[in-house]
Amino acid sequence: MKHRTFFWFILPSLSAMVLFIALPIVSVLIQSVFVAPSQVLVTTQSCGPFGCTETTTVDAAATAKAAEAHPLGRFNGLGTYLDRAHLATAEVAQAWHDSPTLGAFVRALMTLPFYSALAFTLTYTFAVTPVALLLGLAVALAVNALPRAIRGPTIFVSLLPMIVTPLIGSLILFWMIDARGIIGATLQWLLNDPGLSLKASPALTWLTLILYGIWQQAPFAFIVFYAGLQTVPHETLEAAMVDGASRWERVRYVVVPHLAPLIVFVALIELMDNFRVFEPIVGFSAEASATSLSYAIYSDLSGEVPRFGSAAATSILTVIGVAILLAPVLVRTWRDFNRKVV
Amino acid sequence: MTFWKISALAAAAVLAGSAAYAGCGLKSGKVAFLGNDFPAVQDVVAGAKTCAGDGVTVSANLNKDYQKLQVAALTANPAQYSATHVTTSSIVPLLSAGLLRPLDDLVAKYGKDLEPQQLIKIDGHVMAVAFMANTQHLFYRKDILAKVGMEPPKTYEDVLKVAAAVKAKGIMPYPFALNTKAGWNLAEEFVNMYLGEGGSFFKPGSAEPSINNPAGVKTLTMLKDLVAYSNPDYLTYDSNATQALWESGNLALATLWGSRGGSILDGKGAAPGVVENTVLAGAPTVGGGKIPATTLWWDGFAIAKNVSEADAEASFVTMVHAISPENILPHSADAVWLVKGYKPTPASAGVIATLQEGSAKSYPLYPYMGLMHTALGDTLPKFFQGQQTAEQTLADAEAAYTTAAKAKGFLK
Numbered sequence A: 001m002k003h004r005t006f007f008w009f010i011l012p013s014l015s016a017m018v019l020f021i022a023l024p025i026v027s028v029l030i031q032s033v034f035v036a037p038s039q040v041l042v043t044t045q046s047c048g049p050f051g052c053t054e055t056t057t058v059d060a061a062a063t064a065k066a067a068e069a070h071p072l073g074r075f076n077g078l079g080t081y082l083d084r085a086h087l088a089t090a091e092v093a094q095a096w097h098d099s100p101t102l103g104a105f106v107r108a109l110m111t112l113p114f115y116s117a118l119a120f121t122l123t124y125t126f127a128v129t130p131v132a133l134l135l136g137l138a139v140a141l142a143v144n145a146l147p148r149a150i151r152g153p154t155i156f157v158s159l160l161p162m163i164v165t166p167l168i169g170s171l172i173l174f175w176m177i178d179a180r181g182i183i184g185a186t187l188q189w190l191l192n193d194p195g196l197s198l199k200a201s202p203a204l205t206w207l208t209l210i211l212y213g214i215w216q217q218a219p220f221a222f223i224v225f226y227a228g229l230q231t232v233p234h235e236t237l238e239a240a241m242v243d244g245a246s247r248w249e250r251v252r253y254v255v256v257p258h259l260a261p262l263i264v265f266v267a268l269i270e271l272m273d274n275f276r277v278f279e280p281i282v283g284f285s286a287e288a289s290a291t292s293l294s295y296a297i298y299s300d301l302s303g304e305v306p307r308f309g310s311a312a313a314t315s316i317l318t319v320i321g322v323a324i325l326l327a328p329v330l331v332r333t334w335r336d337f338n339r340k341v342v
Numbered sequence B: 001m002t003f004w005k006i007s008a009l010a011a012a013a014v015l016a017g018s019a020a021y022a023g024c025g026l027k028s029g030k031v032a033f034l035g036n037d038f039p040a041v042q043d044v045v046a047g048a049k050t051c052a053g054d055g056v057t058v059s060a061n062l063n064k065d066y067q068k069l070q071v072a073a074l075t076a077n078p079a080q081y082s083a084t085h086v087t088t089s090s091i092v093p094l095l096s097a098g099l100l101r102p103l104d105d106l107v108a109k110y111g112k113d114l115e116p117q118q119l120i121k122i123d124g125h126v127m128a129v130a131f132m133a134n135t136q137h138l139f140y141r142k143d144i145l146a147k148v149g150m151e152p153p154k155t156y157e158d159v160l161k162v163a164a165a166v167k168a169k170g171i172m173p174y175p176f177a178l179n180t181k182a183g184w185n186l187a188e189e190f191v192n193m194y195l196g197e198g199g200s201f202f203k204p205g206s207a208e209p210s211i212n213n214p215a216g217v218k219t220l221t222m223l224k225d226l227v228a229y230s231n232p233d234y235l236t237y238d239s240n241a242t243q244a245l246w247e248s249g250n251l252a253l254a255t256l257w258g259s260r261g262g263s264i265l266d267g268k269g270a271a272p273g274v275v276e277n278t279v280l281a282g283a284p285t286v287g288g289g290k291i292p293a294t295t296l297w298w299d300g301f302a303i304a305k306n307v308s309e310a311d312a313e314a315s316f317v318t319m320v321h322a323i324s325p326e327n328i329l330p331h332s333a334d335a336v337w338l339v340k341g342y343k344p345t346p347a348s349a350g351v352i353a354t355l356q357e358g359s360a361k362s363y364p365l366y367p368y369m370g371l372m373h374t375a376l377g378d379t380l381p382k383f384f385q386g387q388q389t390a391e392q393t394l395a396d397a398e399a400a401y402t403t404a405a406k407a408k409g410f411l412k
Helices: A003-032 A060-067 A089-098 A102-109 A113-144 A148-163 A166-176 A182-191 A202-229 A234-242 A247-275 A279-283 A293-302 A308-341 B003-022 B039-049 B066-075 B091-096 B104-110 B142-148 B156-168 B184-196 B214-227 B232-236 B239-247 B258-265 B309-322 B325-334 B346-357 B369-384 B390-407
Strands: A041-048 A051-058 B029-035 B056-062 B083-087 B119-122 B125-141 B176-178 B253-257 B278-281 B295-303
Touching (some): A003 A308, A089 A102, A113 A247, A113 A293, A113 A308, A148 A202, A166 A182, A166 A202, A234 A247, A247 A308, A279 A293, A293 A308, A308 B390, B029 B039, B029 B066, B029 B309, B039 B056, B039 B295, B039 B325, B056 B066, B056 B309, B091 B125, B091 B295, B091 B369, B104 B125, B104 B309, B125 B142, B142 B156, B156 B214, B156 B253, B176 B214, B176 B239, B184 B214, B184 B369, B214 B369, B232 B369, B239 B253, B258 B278, B258 B346, B369 B390
Parallel strands (some): B029 B056, B029 B083
Antiparallel strands (some): A041 A051, B125 B295
16 A cells, blocks of 8 residues: 555544544643642631631632633642652652561552552452453353354353443442342351451452452453354364364364464453453442552542542553553564564 | 414413412523432422523432532533532532632522521621531430440440440340441541541641641541441441441441431331331530530532523522422421421431530531541541551541642642
8 A cells, every 4th residue: 555545544543543542641641740729728707507617718819810820730740640649759768768578568558549559450450351361261162062052042141241331230249248138148158157248358358359350351251252263163173183182182272272362352451451440449339448540540530629630640650551561462463563574 | 363362362471470470589590500419409409490480490400429510510601500509518619719609699689588597608708508407416226225224325435335235235246337438438437526526637727737646546546446336347338328227227326417317217118116216316425525526517509600690690589489488398307407497307306406515516618628538538448447557547648638738739
């Protein structure tokens, strides 16, 4: 294709990408390096149904006037990125200096909001992604071996976790795992521990969220792998059978290599999906024990006083996190691409 | 002119006449109200809608997340809503951004039926009109108290004693609850208890935090002693959860919002024996203090600044009509109304008892209080999970607040 033709061909999608992806990211980046203008505070008296009190209020007119010259607020450079709510460089240095052991340092790190959110986000991503992939593959192989008549209904049922809205799904499970809910009460009975609560301890909350994540993510892997299984060449499988390969060997040496590109694709999508885990934390009311980067952004934006700069900085850090996470896969794809050209 | 034309005209005239009557004396105007969604607000909106007709339109968006829409909706010019629901805390961001219209002239012109205590005055100007009061207070079960042979508690120390007795007798494993869901609810319990301990959140005359002190430590210790009598799930308990626990008969004592009293006493969804034994009492004191460990809240309405003078006037008249005694008093059971002639009902006994105490404090009206509340909500769970000491937690809360306050321009 000529360069000129290629340019005209790609122009519509390129402009859409600039408009809907690049520009918003630039806008978020700009917001993240500014903080709100200094507020002009005045001491006043406020009176209401419960009497009068001395209080402080913002002089809205004076604040607006002072901010006129700088509509974006005060330039703060990387200040927001380095503050306690984000990378917390000063606090981390202090903790490093004060901690006698590595364990103490990690504990100190976990009291900082960004690092505790990052810890859960990474644990969730790396626990859910491989297990969901394996489970999806196992279900796909099992469904593929079923007689044709019952395949349709089985596929439909297997896809249900993906059809249920994540927030609703987690909310339903939240009530089921309650100490008085069907799962919670059954677990208490099975383990003979009337005090058992899946919601009380951080460890069990993490486990619940991860299990929920696997339940929710596996159907996507399943449906893609199932589609892939329909394209496995029969000749190769039959040849393997003639050579005396067991079912496991056929899967290991024929099916999986055939599905490899799909596995990379699903892994990529699920890594990205899991890195922005959010709904289950809200649904399971798990914010006491587990927060994620997305949850941190939500909590900045939904407070009584929304904090756009702080949310913007966390967003940029999330983008960087996703880029780092996907780098190995992208580098590999790039190498494959170059090899093909040569 | 044919007969049918005459009758059509006559009918139109009759309709127009009744519409003018229904318009609360208004000729025209667009009233759009944004508010929270609970029965008392629905009563107010129903009253406002009686003003619609003949050029006056009244619409309402009642939404649990109204607070998140408020600032953006009123910043627009013209504002998306002409009138908005405000509370002790949700008025603050609107005041800080200068989005509310001072109401002095309208009160002078149309406010003769309003009680002086309904007027929310900031720096001498009326900025909002309150219509109801709310607070958290004690609910107890008189049958359970009789079983353990104890008096109704007046202090949180008494609450601990009663809870211990109920547990020791094996009546209930977890006899007490309060709204301790990590985040806003848990922070609100801290605010209540801390004010009961006589603490203040900021250094006088500044936005510098001052919660890492003996009162703060005592507050956290008391809260932790209390939740020892709560189900281990307590960090997920919001108002809906605690109401359900109460109605299921699993609690002997609880600190709940007064506004839940009506729906608890209506008997819907309650286990047998719960409703008739539920008593609503004033908020307990703590640590030998005299101030009830709770905060007083009002709910009211305010008028947007960015609307035309005619719409502002129509909105004010409509809202004043909506909260007038004749509209509100038939709904006495739904809230503690701050209107002339309101008579307390069993559902409001706890709020009234707390108000009569006289010394209970209003929720602090500082522009940076919201940031303090969020910081507390984010950091306190670590203490309750036993990962940090009270002092560490309070130091963390101060640090989180300071970071936020600097970014919002309240601190240098």
